[in-house]
Amino acid sequence: MKRSFTIILLSTLTLSLFAQSEPQRYYRSALTSMMVYHPEDEFGYEVYNIFKDLPTPDKYDAHSVGYRVIDNAHISGVPGSAQGLHRQEYGKSLVLTSSEKTLNAEAILEILEQGQIAKRIVAAWFNWTGDSVQNAVFNTKTIEERSDYTRTAMEAENIKYTVEGKAALKDISEQLMENSFVLVSDMTYITAENRAEAAKVTLGVLGAVFDAVTGGNSGQRLAQTAGDIADAFTGFKVMTHTYLYQLEWDEEKMNDFFVKYYTETPDPEKIRAFIEDKDSYRLRFLGCESSTYEKTQKKGKYTRPELLRFITQRSIDKNIAALQTQYEAFQITSPITAVEYNAKGKLAGYRALIGEKEDVKPTSEFEVLESKVVDGKIVFDRVATLKPVNNNIWDNRFDALKENDVDVAVEGTLFKAVGKPIKEIVPGMLLRLKKQK
Numbered sequence: 060m061k062r063s064f065t066i067i068l069l070s071t072l073t074l075s076l077f078a079q080s081e082p083q084r085y086y087r088s089a090l091t092s093m094m095v096y097h098p099e100d101e102f103g104y105e106v107y108n109i110f111k112d113l114p115t116p117d118k119y120d121a122h123s124v125g126y127r128v129i130d131n132a133h134i135s136g137v138p139g140s141a142q143g144l145h146r147q148e149y150g151k152s153l154v155l156t157s158s159e160k161t162l163n164a165e166a167i168l169e170i171l172e173q174g175q176i177a178k179r180i181v182a183a184w185f186n187w188t189g190d191s192v193q194n195a196v197f198n199t200k201t202i203e204e205r206s207d208y209t210r211t212a213m214e215a216e217n218i219k220y221t222v223e224g225k226a227a228l229k230d231i232s233e234q235l236m237e238n239s240f241v242l243v244s245d246m247t248y249i250t251a252e253n254r255a256e257a258a259k260v261t262l263g264v265l266g267a268v269f270d271a272v273t274g275g276n277s278g279q280r281l282a283q284t285a286g287d288i289a290d291a292f293t294g295f296k297v298m299t300h301t302y303l304y305q306l307e308w309d310e311e312k313m314n315d316f317f318v319k320y321y322t323e324t325p326d327p328e329k330i331r332a333f334i335e336d337k338d339s340y341r342l343r344f345l346g347c348e349s350s351t352y353e354k355t356q357k358k359g360k361y362t363r364p365e366l367l368r369f370i371t372q373r374s375i376d377k378n379i380a381a382l383q384t385q386y387e388a389f390q391i392t393s394p395i396t397a398v399e400y401n402a403k404g405k406l407a408g409y410r411a412l413i414g415e416k417e418d419v420k421p422t423s424e425f426e427v428l429e430s431k432v433v434d435g436k437i438v439f440d441r442v443a444t445l446k447p448v449n450n451n452i453w454d455n456r457f458d459a460l461k462e463n464d465v466d467v468a469v470e471g472t473l474f475k476a477v478g479k480p481i482k483e484i485v486p487g488m489l490l491r492l493k494k495q496k
């Protein structure tokens with residue numbers, strides 16, 4: 060394997076990692092990832108097995124509800140379709156119309172509601188424990204663990220044991236839970252072999268025409284050579300349609316849950332009432348993003364499962380990045396990890412652990428935010444605007460090292476300030492993509 064090293068010499072670079080005494084407070088969104096399984100597809104079962112093992116993107120908290128796969132055979136609520144989602148046949152055109160996407164989004168939402176996924180999200184937030192109405196209880200362990208991003212250690216120690224702490228816990232619960240999302244990906248594939256077969260048929264016809272005109276057989280030989288080349292490669296092109304939903308949650312719903320259902324000791328009446336509540340918890344559809352991703356390799360370098368995993372992960376990541384730019388509620392906030400200086404002591408820039416996977420481009424602009432708590436709520440003050448430094452965008456896409464034959468790479472993207480910052484930028488301050496015009 061070719062070795063390509065990016066090395067930062069300590070003698071020429073100084074990192075300021077701990078310049079800030081008070082950790083910045085922010086909320087990570089919770090993500091429940093699901094896929095639509097198509098048993099009718101040639102590689103449907105392989106994709107199903109691959110998806111089950113895909114990790115949740117590291118900028119989100121994984122929020123398990125017990126289900127990750129929706130069987131297309133169980134979706135029957137699409138107008139104009141006898142069964143299943145509107146989609147193109149495996150190996151054929153990958154494009155959906157906007158109206159078909161809308162109908163699919165409605166059908167998926169219907170399945171999510173039938174499975175009471177919104178209620179399962181709420182139960183997971185409050186760490187439902189127990190296997191029956193008689194012994195089931197809730198607790199706030201998950202919320203306390205995830206609110207480490209919002210609280211100091213001292214607050215964490217006292218939050219459950221004071222009146223002020225309990226009030227703060229409710230505020231944290233509301234703000235954390237309203238950032239709960241469900242992402243459902245529906246994928247259609249065309250293999251390189253599918254396209255090669257079509258190309259060989261076309262080449263054969265053209266070769267025959269050429270030979271008929273010239274009276275020779277060079278056209279057929281050329282077509283055969285091209286067909287042999289096509290047979291030496293394998294790969295996939297995938298169209299992924301990703302549907303984004305958000306938990307409907309606010310202060311009223313939170314207070315209602317605490318009054319009616321929350322119990323840390325067995326209370327069958329409350330638990331039964333929670334189970335029987337079919338109306339209080341809902342998801343709302345935010346939007347759909349569609350994209351293609353393609354990878355073709357000479358046979359032998361990648362196995363078929365490796366290629367499937369590669370393009371499945373890459374295509375989903377691509378849609379997540381696009382959804383982040385379109386829906387402010389779904390945007391990630393990432394802390395600055397270091398301030399970097401060159402050998403002469405001159406500021407080189409600011410590093411953060413986001414990159415190509417989050418669709419960071421040379422033209423991208425990010426706000427630097429300083430967080431503070433006002434009346435129990437986290438609010439942000441803008442400190443500066445940053446842009447990536449040329450040729451310093453981190454390739455953190457799935458399997459990037461293997462794809463690029465790179466063994467070692469610097470983690471994180473290096474940013475520089477646009478104009479003069481309002482105040483000093485220090486590690487722990489937060490980066491958020493500026494709203495696109």
